[in-house]
Amino acid sequence: MPDILHRVGIKSSSPDATYNALATIQGLTDWWTYDTKGESRTGGVIKFRFGSPTEPGPGFDMKVLELEPSKRVLWQVIDGPEEWIGTRVGFDLRQDDDYTIVLFRHEGWREPVEFMHHCSTKWALFLMSLKGLVETGKGAPHPDDVRIDNWK
Amino acid sequence: MPDILHRVGIKSSSPDATYNALATIQGLTDWWTYDTKGESRTGGVIKFRFGSPTEPGPGFDMKVLELEPSKRVLWQVIDGPEEWIGTRVGFDLRQDDDYTIVLFRHEGWREPVEFMHHCSTKWALFLMSLKGLVETGKGAPHPDDVRIDNWK
Numbered sequence: 001m002p003d004i005l006h007r008v009g010i011k012s013s014s015p016d017a018t019y020n021a022l023a024t025i026q027g028l029t030d031w032w033t034y035d036t037k038g039e040s041r042t043g044g045v046i047k048f049r050f051g052s053p054t055e056p057g058p059g060f061d062m063k064v065l066e067l068e069p070s071k072r073v074l075w076q077v078i079d080g081p082e083e084w085i086g087t088r089v090g091f092d093l094r095q096d097d098d099y100t101i102v103l104f105r106h107e108g109w110r111e112p113v114e115f116m117h118h119c120s121t122k123w124a125l126f127l128m129s130l131k132g133l134v135e136t137g138k139g140a141p142h143p144d145d146v147r148i149d150n151w152k
Numbered sequence: 153m154p155d156i157l158h159r160v161g162i163k164s165s166s167p168d169a170t171y172n173a174l175a176t177i178q179g180l181t182d183w184w185t186y187d188t189k190g191e192s193r194t195g196g197v198i199k200f201r202f203g204s205p206t207e208p209g210p211g212f213d214m215k216v217l218e219l220e221p222s223k224r225v226l227w228q229v230i231d232g233p234e235e236w237i238g239t240r241v242g243f244d245l246r247q248d249d250d251y252t253i254v255l256f257r258h259e260g261w262r263e264p265v266e267f268m269h270h271c272s273t274k275w276a277l278f279l280m281s282l283k284g285l286v287e288t289g290k291g292a293p294h295p296d297d298v299r300i301d302n303w304k
Contacts, residue, residue, distance in 0.1 A: 002154065002155060002157070003154060003264065004157075004272070005154070005156075005264055005268060005269040005272050006269055006272050006273040006276075007266060007269035007270040007272075007273055007300075007301055008273060008300050008301050009300065009301025009302040009303070096302055097302070098302075099301065099302040101301065101302070103266065103269055104269070105269075112155065112157055114159060114255065116157060117157040117158055117159035117255055117256070117257075118159040120156070120157050120158050120159075120272065120276070121158040121159055121160060121276045121279065124158075124272070124273045124276030124277065125276065125280075127273065128277075128298070128300065131300075146280070148159070148160050148161065148280070148283075149159055149160050149161025149251065149253065150161040150248055150249070150250075150251040150253070151159075151161070
């Protein structure tokens with residue numbers, strides 16, 4: 001089954017700030033989408049929505065499978081676009097000198113559909129938003145995310 | 153075998169400008185790396201290098217497998233990092249209303265190594281450079297490319 005893979009290195013003296021951006025609702029709000037609600041605890045469900053302040057939008061519900069402080073965050077998609085349901089989104093962290101290395105994977109896609117190509121590019125830009133958040137205090141979460149194509 | 157997949161949409165009334173940026177040495181110079189030499193014709197070899205103006209750097213040699221005007225560019229890596237040799241890099245273009253859609257794939261990786269994660273993110277940013285070049289006349293080719301991690 002095809003996977004989306006990415007690697008970013010975040011200039012930071014420890015992985016704690018990056019972990020907090022991945023493991024707390026406030027952190028997720030600051031780099032992925034402003035409309036993030038739910039419980040970031042093992043077994044909890046987080047709801048990510050991509051609408052506008054005046055109109056709720058579609059999105060994803062993720063069940064939190066693993067939270068290992070400063071090391072790993074792993075979710076499973078339990079609701080959202082059909083292609084996403086059952087897939088898993090994971091972030092593995094480690095410290096390499098001055099950089100927190102994030103190894104990202106979105107695995108379990110059934111087919112390499114065109115939407116998967118879009119999501120792969122979009123994830124890269126959101127990971128750059130995460131990097132910006134930790135390095136400078138400012139990310140580019142939806143709706144301020146970078147437009148990559150006619151699907152946004 | 154794992155593949156890197158991406159999709160960008162470039163605001164343009166026809167795919168010609170994007171095709172030219174992919175199928176000519178000048179175009180490639182303007183979004184991927186300033187040090188691009190060789191022959192962009194079927195069976196030709198293009199050499200992409202990532203050094204500095206004062207120091208030649210490592211890079212990739214690509215054999216051009218397919219050039220279909222305004223539709224497709226396909227290369228095979230014949231020299232470069234071991235993980236890249238034999239892999240294929242392809243761009244399929246089509247017009248969707250005001251956007252030229254680029255479906256990108258870098259296929260034939262033997263293992264999902266960490267370097268593949270890095271290359272996946274890096275390709276996304278270079279495709280955004282291609283998009284910038286066609287939409288605004290200015291790309292971000294190496295050495296002005298966006299740093300994504302401690303590998304550059």
